[in-house]
Amino acid sequence: MAGNAKQLKGNTRWALGLNATLVYVFFYAPIALLILFSFSDDPLVGRWGGFTLDWYRAFGENEEVQSALGVSIRVAIMSTVVSVVLGTMAALALERYRFRGNKFFDALLYLPVIIPDVTMAVMMLLFFTIARNAASTIFGVDVSKGVWSVTVSHIAFSISFVSIVVRARIAGMSEKLEEAAQDLYASRWQAFRYVTLPLILPGIIGGGLLALTLSLDDVVITQFVAGPGSTTLPVYVFGLIRRGVSPLINAVSVVMLAASVLLVLLSLVAQRARGGDVT
Amino acid sequence: MGDEMQDQAGGPMTAAVDIQSVTKRFGDVVAVDNVDLEIADGEFFAMLGPSGCGKTTTLRMIAGLEFPTEGSLKIFGEEVGTLPPNLRPVNTVFQNYALFPHMNVLDNVSFGLRMQGKDKRESAHAAQEMLELVQLGGMAKRKPDQLSGGQQQRVALARALVNKPKVLLLDEPLGALDLKLRQDMQNELKSLQRELGVSFVFVTHDQEEALTMSDRIAVMHDGKLLQVGTAEELYDQPVNRFVADFIGQTNLIDATVFDADMIVLANGTKIRAPNPYPAGDKVAMSLRPESISIGHVDEVPDEFRSTSLTGTVSDVIYLGHSHVYTVNVDWMPLEVRTNATPTSIKHEPGSEVAIWWDRRSDWVVPDEGHGA
Numbered sequence: 001m002a003g004n005a006k007q008l009k010g011n012t013r014w015a016l017g018l019n020a021t022l023v024y025v026f027f028y029a030p031i032a033l034l035i036l037f038s039f040s041d042d043p044l045v046g047r048w049g050g051f052t053l054d055w056y057r058a059f060g061e062n063e064e065v066q067s068a069l070g071v072s073i074r075v076a077i078m079s080t081v082v083s084v085v086l087g088t089m090a091a092l093a094l095e096r097y098r099f100r101g102n103k104f105f106d107a108l109l110y111l112p113v114i115i116p117d118v119t120m121a122v123m124m125l126l127f128f129t130i131a132r133n134a135a136s137t138i139f140g141v142d143v144s145k146g147v148w149s150v151t152v153s154h155i156a157f158s159i160s161f162v163s164i165v166v167r168a169r170i171a172g173m174s175e176k177l178e179e180a181a182q183d184l185y186a187s188r189w190q191a192f193r194y195v196t197l198p199l200i201l202p203g204i205i206g207g208g209l210l211a212l213t214l215s216l217d218d219v220v221i222t223q224f225v226a227g228p229g230s231t232t233l234p235v236y237v238f239g240l241i242r243r244g245v246s247p248l249i250n251a252v253s254v255v256m257l258a259a260s261v262l263l264v265l266l267s268l269v270a271q272r273a274r275g276g277d278v279t
Numbered sequence: 280m281g282d283e284m285q286d287q288a289g290g291p292m293t294a295a296v297d298i299q300s301v302t303k304r305f306g307d308v309v310a311v312d313n314v315d316l317e318i319a320d321g322e323f324f325a326m327l328g329p330s331g332c333g334k335t336t337t338l339r340m341i342a343g344l345e346f347p348t349e350g351s352l353k354i355f356g357e358e359v360g361t362l363p364p365n366l367r368p369v370n371t372v373f374q375n376y377a378l379f380p381h382m383n384v385l386d387n388v389s390f391g392l393r394m395q396g397k398d399k400r401e402s403a404h405a406a407q408e409m410l411e412l413v414q415l416g417g418m419a420k421r422k423p424d425q426l427s428g429g430q431q432q433r434v435a436l437a438r439a440l441v442n443k444p445k446v447l448l449l450d451e452p453l454g455a456l457d458l459k460l461r462q463d464m465q466n467e468l469k470s471l472q473r474e475l476g477v478s479f480v481f482v483t484h485d486q487e488e489a490l491t492m493s494d495r496i497a498v499m500h501d502g503k504l505l506q507v508g509t510a511e512e513l514y515d516q517p518v519n520r521f522v523a524d525f526i527g528q529t530n531l532i533d534a535t536v537f538d539a540d541m542i543v544l545a546n547g548t549k550i551r552a553p554n555p556y557p558a559g560d561k562v563a564m565s566l567r568p569e570s571i572s573i574g575h576v577d578e579v580p581d582e583f584r585s586t587s588l589t590g591t592v593s594d595v596i597y598l599g600h601s602h603v604y605t606v607n608v609d610w611m612p613l614e615v616r617t618n619a620t621p622t623s624i625k626h627e628p629g630s631e632v633a634i635w636w637d638r639r640s641d642w643v644v645p646d647e648g649h650g651a
Binding site: 179180 | 342343344363364365369370371373374375377378379380381390391394395438439442
């Protein structure tokens with residue numbers, strides 16, 4: 001309580017203030033620099049050469065960047081939609097029903113969260129290679145890696161995160177509410193639609209945004225399973241750095257940063273505006 | 280007046296709820312064990328017992344939230360064994376109410392009507408009317424978490440009753456309310472039930488609540504139905520030790536049957552106690568504290584000589600309207616409750632006393648159903 005808070009004395013107060021300032025500088029100085037130098041009219045990163053919007057123009061005109069951005073968005077949306085549906089279903093099953101092997105599936109579902117990215121990436125690569133061989137021997141079709149393999153990989157790791165977030169929400173919701181709905185003549189589907197869904201929606205939105213962010217961010221796994229034409233924006237940026245850095249990277253990064261911030265804001269708005277009207 | 284009570288239909292009445300040989304198992308656990316129960320239409324019926332006795336499971340089976348493992352369950356003659364809850368003509372007031380937190384009071388109450396496909400305006404109108412009935416007309420736009428416990432209770436009641444159920448089920452409906460509010464709600468529930476004429480089936484662990492409100496009470500213990508009867512029947516003629524002990528307060532005195540008219544207590548005293556059990560059977564005599572008289576040893580009236588004991592007062596508590604004595608009779612303490620009037624004599628601890636009772640007020644039960 002505020003009334004119990006101790007009055008901080010001179011030195012302590014000063015030291016804590018400095019600490020807080022340093023933490024914030026540490027967090028935000030790189031971001032400030034990134035934004036600043038994305039407007040620098042000098043081809044060398046980190047040298048100020050006057051204000052320009054050229055890099056943003058280049059971002060808009062560069063076909064490679066545009067195609068990478070397109071791939072990123074497509075993959076992110078598809079993997080988010082699928083992982084939200086599957087993750088929510090998994091969360092409902094694990095939280096609401098008792099069945100044989102419940103604990104085992106529980107542990108299994110969370111494995112992707114703790115598996116290192118590189119391991120996951122190698123696993124996925126191996127899986128797609130074998131799947132491709134199998135497909136060509138059995139069906140005689142060639143399924144080389146591409147946008148679909150990137151999407152499948154993203155779904156694979158996103159499901160875990162979605163279901164963790166959604167489950168926390170379901171666990172906080174009394175089963176009695178669903179029973180009450182059914183007692184009040186709602187079918188199972190109606191009980192889900194009008195009672196369960198509105199109440200776990202913040203969890204679903206939260207999980208979905210997490211999946212979206214993870215998908216837009218991922219470099220390691222995507223790089224392993226991407227085929228020709230399926231380079232995502234982060235992978236492209238990563239490649240750009242190796243070929244020599246230009247302030248274009250700054251501009252791309254700022255756009256990605258802005259997109260992330262926008263997503264978070266959207267999620268806050270969505271959660272505040274949630275309504276459960278039966279219509 | 281001359282006119283006789285008659286069933287208007289002329290034939291045998293169909294029970295509102297008819298439970299026959301119903302057993303419910305959860306894995307190896309038997310929650311409800313071969314229960315037979317009939318609840319009449321328009322009856323205020325209580326299911327009473329300690330937690331884990333199977334009363335809530337029985338209620339949930341009537342609601343359709345659990346299905347019987349064995350047996351038959353009928354609602355107004357229709358077998359509903361495995362019919363899902365949304366297809367049954369019953370509604371439930373849940374323990375802790377289970378109001379939908381994301382809907383306002385009006386939407387909560389109209390939910391059932393909407394799910395039955397009723398028109399939105401019509402439903403809202405009916406819901407508003409029901410809210411007026413439970414005196415919450417002005418709360419329609421509030422969210423449940425903006426209401427007090429008592430108000431939430433009324434919303435839960437309105438939400439169930441607006442659907443005009445043929446049977447209303449109530450699961451510990453007053454458990455979450457404080458004492459004063461609980462007593463008010465008891466009266467309100469009772470008058471609401473009379474007004475609507477619908478069967479109320481309610482589950483409680485509070486015997487006083489059950490006794491005050493119900494037409495009939497079913498006492499359950501360990502999944503078994505021990506006794507069904509009116510409050511008086513349960514209080515005066517319990518079928519075993521458990522019921523005797525659970526309903527009200529009583530002294531249970533171990534004894535052996537001597538003959539159809541006498542029993543022998545542990546210290547060899549013969550007591551007049553009419554009973555239907557064979558000689559030599561282990562029984563217990565239930566003696567209500569308020570039906571015992573207390574006085575000096577030489578004061579025992581002649582007609583009560585065969586139903587009296589002597590002992591020593593070990594404790595006395597004054598409760599304003601009564602004295603509660605603890606009297607040690609040789610081998611066990613008995614509780615005696617007498618009216619305290621300005622003229623009544625108070626027996627101090629340590630004094631030798633006699634206690635006696637009318638032989639119609641003792642009651643012999645078989646020595647089974649130990650412990651609560």
